[in-house]
Amino acid sequence: MIPLGHYLFVSAVLFAIGTAGVFLRRNLITILLSVEIMLNAVNLSFVAFGRQLGTVDGQIIVFFVMTVAAAEAAVGLAIVIALFRHRESLNPDAFTSLKW
Amino acid sequence: MIVVDFVVEDMDLRLLVQLGVIAFTFLMLINASALLVYAERKVMGFMQQRYGPYRVGPHGLLQPLADILKLLMKEELTPKGADRWLFTLAPILAVTAAFAAFATVPFGAETTLFGLLDEPVKLGVADINVGVLVVFALTSMGVYGIVLAGWSSNSKYSLLGGLRSSAQMISYELSYATALSAVILLAESLSLRVTVDAQAGYWFGVIPRWYVFLQPVGFLIYMTAAIAETNRAPFDFPEAEQELVAGYNTEYSSVRFALFPQAEYINMTTAAAVATDLYLGGWHGPFLPVEYGWIWFLVKVGAILFVYIWVRWTVPRYRYDQLMQFGWKWLFPASVINLIATAALVLSLNA
Amino acid sequence: MPETLVFYLLSAIAIGASALVIGQRNPMYSVLLLIASFGALAGLYIQLQAPFVAVAQIIIYAGAIMVLFLFVVMLLNAPQEDAAEWDRTHPLRRPTISRFGGLLAALLVVQLAWALLSARGVEAPVGAGAVADTGSVRALGRVLFSEYVFAFEATSVLILVAMLGAVVLARREGES
Numbered sequence: 001m002i003p004l005g006h007y008l009f010v011s012a013v014l015f016a017i018g019t020a021g022v023f024l025r026r027n028l029i030t031i032l033l034s035v036e037i038m039l040n041a042v043n044l045s046f047v048a049f050g051r052q053l054g055t056v057d058g059q060i061i062v063f064f065v066m067t068v069a070a071a072e073a074a075v076g077l078a079i080v081i082a083l084f085r086h087r088e089s090l091n092p093d094a095f096t097s098l099k100w
Numbered sequence: 101m102i103v104v105d106f107v108v109e110d111m112d113l114r115l116l117v118q119l120g121v122i123a124f125t126f127l128m129l130i131n132a133s134a135l136l137v138y139a140e141r142k143v144m145g146f147m148q149q150r151y152g153p154y155r156v157g158p159h160g161l162l163q164p165l166a167d168i169l170k171l172l173m174k175e176e177l178t179p180k181g182a183d184r185w186l187f188t189l190a191p192i193l194a195v196t197a198a199f200a201a202f203a204t205v206p207f208g209a210e211t212t213l214f215g216l217l218d219e220p221v222k223l224g225v226a227d228i229n230v231g232v233l234v235v236f237a238l239t240s241m242g243v244y245g246i247v248l249a250g251w252s253s254n255s256k257y258s259l260l261g262g263l264r265s266s267a268q269m270i271s272y273e274l275s276y277a278t279a280l281s282a283v284i285l286l287a288e289s290l291s292l293r294v295t296v297d298a299q300a301g302y303w304f305g306v307i308p309r310w311y312v313f314l315q316p317v318g319f320l321i322y323m324t325a326a327i328a329e330t331n332r333a334p335f336d337f338p339e340a341e342q343e344l345v346a347g348y349n350t351e352y353s354s355v356r357f358a359l360f361p362q363a364e365y366i367n368m369t370t371a372a373a374v375a376t377d378l379y380l381g382g383w384h385g386p387f388l389p390v391e392y393g394w395i396w397f398l399v400k401v402g403a404i405l406f407v408y409i410w411v412r413w414t415v416p417r418y419r420y421d422q423l424m425q426f427g428w429k430w431l432f433p434a435s436v437i438n439l440i441a442t443a444a445l446v447l448s449l450n451a
Numbered sequence: 452m453p454e455t456l457v458f459y460l461l462s463a464i465a466i467g468a469s470a471l472v473i474g475q476r477n478p479m480y481s482v483l484l485l486i487a488s489f490g491a492l493a494g495l496y497i498q499l500q501a502p503f504v505a506v507a508q509i510i511i512y513a514g515a516i517m518v519l520f521l522f523v524v525m526l527l528n529a530p531q532e533d534a535a536e537w538d539r540t541h542p543l544r545r546p547t548i549s550r551f552g553g554l555l556a557a558l559l560v561v562q563l564a565w566a567l568l569s570a571r572g573v574e575a576p577v578g579a580g581a582v583a584d585t586g587s588v589r590a591l592g593r594v595l596f597s598e599y600v601f602a603f604e605a606t607s608v609l610i611l612v613a614m615l616g617a618v619v620l621a622r623r624e625g626e627s
Contacts, residue, residue, distance in 0.1 A: 001576030002458045010462045012563035019559050021473030023552025029478045033485050037469050051499045056591050059504050066511045067606045071613030073516045077523045078620035084527050233506040240514035251525050266522045
């Protein structure tokens with residue numbers, strides 16, 4: 001049996017990796033991927049806590065996170081495509097003006 | 101001490117039998133892809149009023165072997181500017197996903213192999229309680245092989261094929277999953293074995309209790325979506341010869357090329373086997389005792405595969421925008437309505 | 452202990468692949484490595500007696516969301532991340548903003564590790580005291596469609612809105 005703390009540690013490391021990705025990368029697609037890593041890190045801790053407490057609530061919240069992640073990916077990627085059409089770049093630093 | 105030894109020996113035997121079933125399934129899938137190549141060319145020949153392959157072996161039966169030998173002896177080419185890693189990985193991914201997807205498909209009731217074994221074994225590699233979903237998940241992994249092949253080839257035809265494939269598979273996966281959900285509602289289980297066993301017996305003593313009679317629309321939707329999922333004509337846009345040379349596998353040669361058609365034929369077999377399990381009562385059928393049910397299973401899978409080939413050589417290819425329109429505006433709403441109707445039926449029957 | 456071994460293997464794959472996702476420039480490889488990471492996480496869910504979540508993870512994340520990412524990367528023809536002019540300079544001499552980001556991430560690791568170390572009860576083996584069958588799809592469905600039914604319906608509205616938003620955003624200007 002693996003202690004709960006180990007799952008939480010894996011989750012924490014994944015979350016930190018995701019955060020670092022959002023801060024450090026300069027590609028909109030990689031930034032969105034980093035957000036997905038963070039969401040998955042949280043999912044892992046939800047499932048682990050749910051298992052620990054013997055309820056299914058943790059798993060159900062994971063479903064909601066997944067649907068929200070799907071919506072986020074769809075809208076986020078649509079924005080990325082729209083931005084790329086204007087500037088031919090995926091670097092967030094290229095989009096500094098509020099209007100063009 | 102003796103008891104412990106006995107138990108361990110027993111475990112070993114079970115493991116051995118299970119490994120045997122796995123090896124058998126693997127070999128049968130390889131054979132199925134070879135046989136389908138032959139069947140496809142032969143059926144196509146007859147539909148076009150000619151003989152098809154006839155020279156290699158009696159009635160051309162050894163043609164698949166000759167094809168494989170020919171492909172093995174070809175030179176393996178990697179185009180300039182291609183992404184080497186992904187170019188090699190793509191066919192491996194495609195064929196691995198195809199083989200893995202069959203793992204949770206049961207193909208027969210418990211059998212003792214004509215009395216050879218003391219304990220009956222279940223025919224099927226793995227029996228999991230979320231079997232249908234596992235098949236679905238692993239089939240949807242197959243798209244990566246095609247998409248990566250298209251992208252890594254560094255060729256515009258391949259890239260277009262890969263793009264088309266990803267859009268097409270995402271669109272048709274929805275209808276596919278919704279059609280499956282209706283059957284899951286009826287069977288009240290996600291296990292394929294339970295679903296099959298729920299279809300044993302007859303209504304009024306004549307009509308077999310197969311779900312195809314309760315789900316005629318669902319069955320048609322499933323078959324259409326499965327053809328699109330396996331990239332077969334009339335939905336073979338990723339490799340449309342007249343438009344894209346050969347689509348995603350334009351730049352492939354030798355063994356790496358051979359893996360793509362193999363993955364396609366294995367995916368076809370899986371789709372047919374799942375359709376048999378979900379809609380056509382699996383190994384249940386008249387005249388044969390249930391231990392010999394695998395004969396029924398093979399007959400049904402063969403019939404569905406024949407329909408696949410028949411459709412391919414009869415129906416012309418759609419246009420790409422027609423494919424999208426058909427998928428989103430007709431097939432998906434139809435499957436949703438089918439699902440709601442099924443849910444209402446199940447509720448009213450249980451109430 | 453094969454169970455422990457599998458846990459460490461899957462965790463190593465998940466963490467290693469995620470680190471590589473943000474560690475290199477080609478978005479195509481990033482997407483593929485993230486799929487590997489999701490596969491490992493699905494394995495962890497199976498270990499946690501949540502097979503349905505594991506399969507949903509593969510179907511929704513790896514099978515749908517990542518295909519969408521892949522589609523966009525291919526559609527935009529995978530522009531590699533432009534190297535900034537200060538990329539080859541020493542990490543400590545880079546512009547403040549990047550140092551700040553790395554610092555924040557490091558701080559987060561320290562904070563989370565501290566929280567984990569100071570928490571009590573995390574040494575208990577997971578699932579030791581669990582009585583209810585959390586792995587059954589039936590139990591999951593019952594709770595989802597009774598207690599959480601409002602959230603479920605709200606999510607469906609969210610998805611509808613997101614779908615419309617995506618269509619509007621991705622449409623070329625001038626098209627009707």
